[in-house]
Amino acid sequence: MAALLSPSRSRPDDRDRLGLDRLAEELEERELRSPNASNFPEHILPAFVPLSHDNPYLAAESFNVQEFLLSRSYTSLPDLRSELRDYLANLKDELVRLINDDYEAFISLSTDLRGEGARMEKLQRPLSELRNQVLESQHELQAIQDNVQEKLKKRAAxxxxxxxxxxxxxxxxxxxxxxxxxxxxxxxxxxxxxxxxxxxxxxxxxxxxxxxxxxxxxxxxxxxxxxxxxxxxxxxxxxxxxxxxxxxxxxxxxxxxxxxxxxxxxxxxxxxxxxxxxxxxxxxxxxxxxxxxxxxxxxxxxxxxxxxxxxxxxRRDLVRDFVKKTIFPGALSAPHSPVMPHTPLPAPGYTTSRTPYTPFSAFASKQNPFDVSFASSAHAHLLDDSDDPLAELYNTVLKWVERDLKRVMDAAERACVKTVANSGGGTNGLLSALVKSQKPEQEGQKGDRFAIMANVVWAEIGKAIIDELGNVVFAAGKPDEFRKHYETTQAFIRALEFLAPSETAIEVMRSHPVYSSFDRRWQLPVYFQLRWKEIVTKLEEVLVLTKLERNATKANAPFVTTQGAAVWDAVATCWSAQVYIPELGFRFWRLNLQILSRYKTWLDASLPALDASSKQGLQVLPIPGTPPTAGRAVTPNLPTEAASAESVAADELLITQLATAMTDIKALESQMWKIWREELGIMLPRGSDDAEGEEGVLEDALRHALSQLLSLIPPLSSQIIYILSRRGCDALLPMRSIPSQFRAMSPSKRLPTEPSHFVSLIFKPLRGFFGVGAADGPASMLKEQFLKAYAEEVFEIVAQRYIHFLASMKKTEESLRRLKKGKKSTFSLFGGSSASKEDDGRADEEKIRAQMILDVDAFGKDAANLGVSVDESESYRALREIAHSPLSDDGTHPPPA
The missing domain is CATH 1.20.58 (Methane Monooxygenase Hydroxylase; Chain G, domain 1)
Known part of the structure; x- marks a missing residue:
């Protein structure tokens, strides 16, 4: 390797045509220059360890050949064979040495055991005799023990x-x-x-x-x-x-x-x-x-x-006679004799908890009769019996129960509590169980305590109401009387439960067969069907007209159509005090969702057809609180000519209808969430274990139903923005005549100081639509929610069209300047006149440029007054640049953003 990387081999020659030496040298230099070169681990050469008994691979329970060979991978096979042969020779030597060391002890063992057999036989003879004596003694003791056990059994018997x-x-x-x-x-x-x-x-x-x-x-x-x-x-x-x-x-x-x-x-x-x-x-x-x-x-x-x-x-001596005298077929029309209460005794020390209060408006007192502060009261809470014979009858029953039976029920409760406390599961408890086993209980009378409220008071009163006053109290087919009697009866039952001595007595009363029969007699589904028919019929009579017409009267507020007010009236009717029953809460809730869906269907049929061109080049306005949609277009696809009077009138009618629909949709959304927070979240029945989760499901259902209505707002907003933007762009058309106006003026006229009249007309349709600065407008109720968003959209679209017009105007002026320069003569006898004309042309251009700057600034101020952040708009910055840029001789100008 050193020879390969040596300088003498670094230059390529005929034998190293690929430059491998040079590449190896560069790789070595790169590794030396690398900051992590010092972090490379050092290569440790393998150490030779001879085979021994301590080798883990040889001492393992199961010898693995592969692991052993891999551990000796640096040893060649001949060397490994030699090592194994040497190790085998060592093992044989150790085995021979071990045998030689212990051989003498093994041989002496046989000589030491001679004569031990006779000795063992001598030791075995006395042991057998001793065993026989032990067995004999054991039999004698067992016989004595059996006699003793027999005598003990006789004594026990x-x-x-x-x-x-x-x-x-x-x-x-x-x-x-x-x-x-x-x-x-x-x-x-x-x-x-x-x-x-x-x-x-x-x-x-x-x-x-x-x-x-x-x-x-x-x-x-x-x-x-x-x-x-x-x-x-x-x-x-x-x-x-x-x-x-x-x-x-x-x-x-x-x-x-x-x-x-x-x-x-x-x-x-x-x-x-x-x-x-x-x-x-x-x-x-x-x-x-x-x-x-x-x-x-x-x-x-x-x-x-x-x-x-x-x-x-x-029941026989006290309750039955009173019920017969009080509850009979003509009881609601006959005068009731007053029940005089006894002088109240001192309140006993035994107190009981009360049932949870279910709010009913039939109580004479506005205070909650089941509040903790009334727990020690000895008086019944009476109903409001003004112009209500049924409430008067119930008050008579409540006064009688409070006067004659409440003390008896409290005494019975105290007797049960005292007996349970004294028994403690001892002899008295066994006796009570024995008595209960000897006397079978009837159905509806189960329990190991008094149930006077259920088996005596309610059994007689409830049965009498069902048998004697059933046709009047349950008022089948008369929803108004049914609702009034149901509310009064439920208040009576709650007041009767307030007189119960304990919560257990209330639970037994509610599980009594008469209570179940009484509850079934109300036929709540029939009542709901009658109310459903009333509400739906009244609503369909209004929704039969599929046309959006504004009728912003005080009776319809905050809605601007009769149909929107009718929808809200149908929803509110379901939860009014004259209609709503807690047990039918989920049915009325489902009806509310159906009403919202029906209103969505009516809006789809009543809304006018939208212009398809409004969807091209316009951003769909997002609903407040929903994620934004696609970004706005750069160049709006708007007409280039002014609209006719008929088109303007049609646009006014169209945006008025669209604003009417949006106003009612937002008003209905606001009213639904308001009634949800203030009433429905409290009035709807809940589960005992999953109240929060159930409330979340109901809220999600309401949110989904309203989202179906709110899904109409984005296309309606797009159409409105399209119309307002088109009318704003129509107001820009007079700006194309500004150059001709300034050239027709006297050259001595000063620079302009006020913006053009058309600038104030750009946002006039938008202001009129939202009623800004005016008494009223089609979307005056939507001003806080949509004015800024609409103004931003219209501002961007008009600014793009403004840029287009200014760019075209500058191109035209530059073309005229080049044309004038081409027509000028190289020699003129009156050279001064040519210079004068050239100066006049530049003066007109300065006046036109000054007017454009004033108009653009006024355009930005009007937009800022409507809440638009003009400084953050790229279109407006490009518009200002074009307005401030002078004309160039070569015909170039800054491109629009």
Missing amino acids: LRDEKAFLHLLLKISESVTRLESLLLIAAPSDMATLTSPHEQDGDRTDDRTRGNRSKHLSRVAAEYNQLLYHVSKAQAKNSAFVQEIQWRIDRIKSTLSTDLDHLFSTTIIALTEGKVPGRETKLSESDRAKWLSDVTECLRTYDMLGQWRDAEEVL
Whole structure:
């Protein structure tokens, strides 16, 4: 390599015709000059490592020939063979050495084991004898253990029998004691104790009644204990329990009868405010004692698991009579007797949370009745019953429930809570489970607690409304009455739920079969179809005329057509308080989207045909908030002659129609987003888990529907810009006569100081279109959104045409100058006259140039007043350059941008 790169070999000769030496030398010099030359790694020569036991390839579990040969790639095959033979010889030497070292120990092993067999036999004889003795002892111990286990089993059986006999004795004693407590053996005495209200005595009867409620509570506890013992005895199929089962059933029947009678008597006395058979009313202290007895009875019912029996007593003795007297076929036309409330008792310490509030306008108070601040209130929230017999009827029911049943429901709730807290899953909990298993529950009455609101109050009231007032309340085929009754009824249900003692009671009420039947009777789809027919029929009557006519009245504001106002009125009607129902929110939402699509179809049929030439050379104006479209053209394709009066009138009518459509489209978009933010985003029903995602889907649907309408604006804008640009270019036509005007003037006239009259006419159509400086215009409502964008487009197009006119004018003037120079004579007797004519020509050119500069500056000022950034316009900069550039003798001029 050194010889190859040596200087003596660097010059090409006959043997190196390709110049390889020179190329190698240049490559070496380039590598030496490279800044990364020092970073190249040094080449390390392979080191020779002899074969040994430490070689990883030889010590591997499976020998790989390829890897071993690659590791010795720098060794030739003969050398490698020699190394392997040497290594094999070393292995044989080590093996022989290993055998010679251990041979003596191997030979001495056989001599050391002589005579050990007899010794092993001597050791084996006593071990067999010892094994026999151990096995014999094991059999004796096993026999003793079996005897002990048999005696223990007999004792356990005797102990179980004794415990079972004690259990039967407890059952017998409990049955006897319960029969004694309930006076089953002596019916006359039992009647005396169970009917103290029939005695006409003094205050001793009240004490007997109070003691009677506690007495029945203790009897119920004893009866639960008896059921617990009976369940344990029945697990062993006791014949004794089967023999006395009829006595247990008699105890249960007697206890239930006594409890029902006491509870009925106490409830009637508490609601009527006096003891049966007496004329004097109860005092507040007596009323509190009666309420305590009611609570004790309810706690006893809960202890026995007889929740449905207590509800049946309330339904039979209290609720059913009131419902029959209040809800009947002529109830809405008959006068209602006022329900006088009781003097309110102190609010109990037990508070419950309330159901979430669904807003209805039927409440008399504007305050939210389900707000947390009302949680401790003891009064029902009444409906606005002015001129509404149904609301008056519902108020009567609410007052009665608040007066007679709310305290009972609260007491029942407290009794359930106290029982659950005291049971803690112990014996009482097992007893409750046993009672529930013995008494099957009916459909709609499931649960291990009181459900007075669902099974008593709502079951009777809801069924009475369906049976007695169904034809009036549900008002099939009368949407106005249906909406009013539905709103009033829903407000009544929410007010009734407010009187519920807990959220659990509300959930049970909403899952009750009567609630489901009541909900199905409303037939909301039928109501929606009637409203749909009203809204669509009224809208189609207006949209039958497919013609854009401005009717910008105060009633149609902010729309300028009757059709646009009708579309918005149809949308707003869906969400008005007289039409909207929350359960039909998605159906009304779908109707809104259909209305927007129908309006898009009407606009397609009503818009005039657009001029195809407006799409050539014009930029489609982007909608604010949407991505821009293609860039603007450099040279607009506009007519070169002034339009006729008929064409101008047709253009005015056309842009007025287009502006009318754009105004209504933008107004509808604004109104839709406004109602979405203020109402629809709140009124539409949501899912419980995916509310935000669902709202995003609805918003995307609205955005898509509006985008279909907004897609009409770009072609309409292109047509309007085309017309306004063409009329602006028509205003430029008088500028072509400026040179002839200045040449016809007196040479002594000074330079011009004011712009030409046509400059102010360029943007006059645009100002009139948007109503700038005027009272009104076709697109005055679109001024803030489109004025600047339209002005920029018209300015660019007119500036391009202005450049074209100025360039043509300068070419004409330069051609005239060259023609005049060619006609001049080389010799003239009156040479002074030629110079004078030449000076006059240059003076006219200066005046024309000054006028062009004034006109271009005035053109830029007018555009700047409309919000156009003229300094950033390349067309306007090119226009100014052409206007300021003087005429050249050789006929060249700066090219337009």
